[in-house]
Amino acid sequence: MAKELTSKSENYSQWYNDLVVKADLAENSAVRGCMVIKPYGYAIWEKMQAQLDKMFKETGHVNAYFPLFIPKSFFSKEAAHVEGFAKECAVVTHYRLKNDEDGNGIVVDPDAKLEEELIVRPTSETIIWNTYKNWIQSWRDLPILCNQWANVVRWEMRTRLFLRTTEFLWQEGHTAHATKEEAIEETFKMVNVYADFAEKYMAMPVIKGHKSENERFAGALDTLSIEALMQDGKALQSGTSHFLGQNFAKAFDVQYANKEGKLEYVWASSWGVSTRLMGALIMAHSDDNGLVLPPKLAPFQVVVVPIYKKDEQLSQISEKAEAIIEKLRAKGISVKYDYSDAKKPGWKFAEYELKGVPVRLAIGPRDIENGTVEVARRDLLSKEVVQMEGIDEYIESLLDDIQNSIYNKAFDFRTEHTTEVDTWDEFKDVLNNKGGFISAHWDGSPETEQKIKDETKATIRCVPFDAKEEEGKCIYTGKPSNKRVLFALAY
RNA sequence: CGGGAUGUAGCUCAGUCAGGUAGAGUACGCGUCUGGGGGGCGUGGGGUCGGAAGUUCAAGUCUUCUCAUCCCGACCA
Secondary structure, eight states, X not given: OOOOOOOTTTOHHHHHHHHHHHTTSEEEOSSTTOEEEOXXXXXXXXXXXXXXXXXXXXXXXXXXXXXXXXXXXXXXXXXXXXXXXXXXXXXXXXXXXXEOTTSOSEEXXXXXXXXXXXXXXXXXXXXXXXXXXXXXXXXXXXXXXXXXEEEEEOOOSSOBTTTBOSEEEEEEEEEEESXXXXXXXXXXXXXXXHHHIIIIISOOOOEEEEOOGGGSOTTXXXXXXXXXXXXXXXXXXXXXXXXXXXXXXXXXXXXXXXXXXXXXXXXXXXXXXXXXXHHHHHXXXXXXXXXXXXXXXXXXXXXXXXXXXXXXXXXXHHHHHXXXXXXXXXXXXXXXXXXXXXXOHHHHHHHHHHTTOSEEEEEOHHHHHHTEEEEEETTTTEEEEEESTTXXXXXXXXXXXXXXXXXXXXXXXXXXXXXXXXXXXXXXXXXXXXXXXXEEEOOSOHXXXXXXXXXXXXXXXXXXXXXXXXXXXOTTTOOEEEEEEXXXXXX
């Protein structure tokens, strides 16, 4: 066994790290906290990007690109925003290197100090709103519905592949609207796009809701998020959509003339998902044998492995295999044919399992004789022998089955790990022994949330949109509450 | 920035206590038998022992300094 995974039950966090590295998704780089996304991992990200990009465009958005660097002065214009990000910013102070006079290699040229430092963007609200100021004069210029695909840098203390890296890839939508109602509508629209994407493509059920004040984005009036549950019972915030009110418009003095000719400040939203979704995808479905990918995001959905001894056997098998592959591709199914002699069939089986390829076909002399194919599905680790005739239709529906099946499995897991509690003792007991989402009453105050966090590390993941109205008492203070919120330990 | 640990082959690590020719597994090259679940046998290549200075006839091992990384905490999508 060349690539042994740590088992999930033994050490979940080690299992995750092993999986990311051994499935060739990403690795740590020479730069602290920054990862190299390897081709196989990047292929999954590209699939996510392509689908999200399509969904953004279908909802009327366009792509643009704004600078990596943000002048320091822009940053301080929105008070809450600078407060939230100041502690984790990379700063460019110089623009030139030179040879050290003492022969110690290359040093920063002290004469090349910038007049004003540049911040490597941790998010782009400030540079974008500074730009929007020039784009907006009249109600006729609104709305602006821009998205950008970019990298951002947040100088985190501790990093983990995909879940939290110093530099990460994401998309950030920044919209400008004439009215509050329209901006709020946009905020909700995009959290719904994220939820659709997570559920239909990632096969990952999510809860949509409002963030509590403590967890809100720096500079937002309201933050909506999608929250997913990982297999270790911890929650992962997978996407956020912010209603920014007029905060940035006021900070950057972005006003428009309304139909009556009166100047008004513009209303804003911003929303984003990042390569963190890769972490979510990995943790939502995978097992001790490796990655389990939903067919809709797998770099290739089917792998074909020929089993042969001699070259003439291979050409006989290839003839059948290629006919099958052609039919599958005609149905839009992506296929890899691995006829390489570099590895043995057994090795390939294990490797593609590790990489989460949804369906594996094995064709050997036995199959040629019987007109059959061995079909293995990754999610259930099951195998069956199927007639070659009609195999394309069989696989087409099998891929749908797999997509649904892994969604249902994750959904059942979440249902099983969502617990209503009514007392503080019960809360602590469920948190420590069962994990998952805990639905409980809360008095609505940031102080109470903070105390709960200090005592248990659990935070309010969200106030779900569909939280049922019911009278109850805060589990911590006993004060009255009219709806349940979701608590969990989170990534 | 506090607490703990580790730097030896591409990777994972032994060897350091007690100084004396640089090791294993895995990966890699070649040959061969194999091939329906990470194969067997044979053989070969691969190291400034993180860096610098010191002690010594002799340093991976002892001393001092230094650099880097990892884990736990505070921060966080």
